[in-house]
Amino acid sequence: MLHAVPVRRLARNLLVMLVIASLSGCGFHLRGSEALPPEMSVVYIQSGSPFSTLVDDFTEALRARGAKVTERLEDATAVLRILENDRKRDVLSVNTSGKVLEYVLRQTIQFSVATAENLPIVDSQTVTMSRAYLYKSTDVLGSEREKHAVRHTLQKNLVNMAMLRIAAAAR
Numbered sequence: 405m406l407h408a409v410p411v412r413r414l415a416r417n418l419l420v421m422l423v424i425a426s427l428s429g430c431g432f433h434l435r436g437s438e439a440l441p442p443e444m445s446v447v448y449i450q451s452g453s454p455f456s457t458l459v460d461d462f463t464e465a466l467r468a469r470g471a472k473v474t475e476r477l478e479d480a481t482a483v484l485r486i487l488e489n490d491r492k493r494d495v496l497s498v499n500t501s502g503k504v505l506e507y508v509l510r511q512t513i514q515f516s517v518a519t520a521e522n523l524p525i526v527d528s529q530t531v532t533m534s535r536a537y538l539y540k541s542t543d544v545l546g547s548e549r550e551k552h553a554v555r556h557t558l559q560k561n562l563v564n565m566a567m568l569r570i571a572a573a574a575r
Contacts, residue, residue, distance in 0.1 A: 439469070441482075441573055443519050446472045448480035451489075457556075458489050458513065461563040469567065480520055487528060488514035491555070496536050503541055509555055510534040513562055517570055526573045531565045533558055 447466050451459050462484060463473045474480050489511070496506035511533060517526040537554045539547045 440471055440571055441525050443525055444471050444482040444517065446474050446479055446481045447484050448474050448477045449484045449486065451486040453489070456489070458486060458559060458563070461559055462486070465563050465567050482520065482525060483518050485516045485518070486513065487516060488512065504539050506536050507539055507551070508534050508536045509551070509558055511558055511562055513566065515566055526570050529566065529569050531562050533562050
């Protein structure tokens, strides 16, 4: 029975190594590790709302992928243009007395990426997502916090989808 423990440990370690080897062999990458096109080493973000949370999220995502984000167009090797940022909230369900029970948040972003010489890297792309959340009229502050948390997560997911599309342009 003394040999059973080391054999189990060895079997477990071999299984873990097999899983890691198969994941790396299939092209699996952690989120945020996809390489950007080389032309995007220094990026300027052009937006109608330069101080928006969407610009902040794109800045964070670009930096996480190794790009430098600049505030000067002259220093950029590429320009990320945020062409549209449309946010909506619609009623999803109501109770029998007509009070709102759920809302759905929708956000659509349209973007493109070009080199400093205005050569396209990524043509205009549109990404849309929606998420539902419960609304409690008895807890307005809690519902408002939930709305902001859902909107924040929704926007981060949209930016990650956009970054995957940009990284796909590098291939």
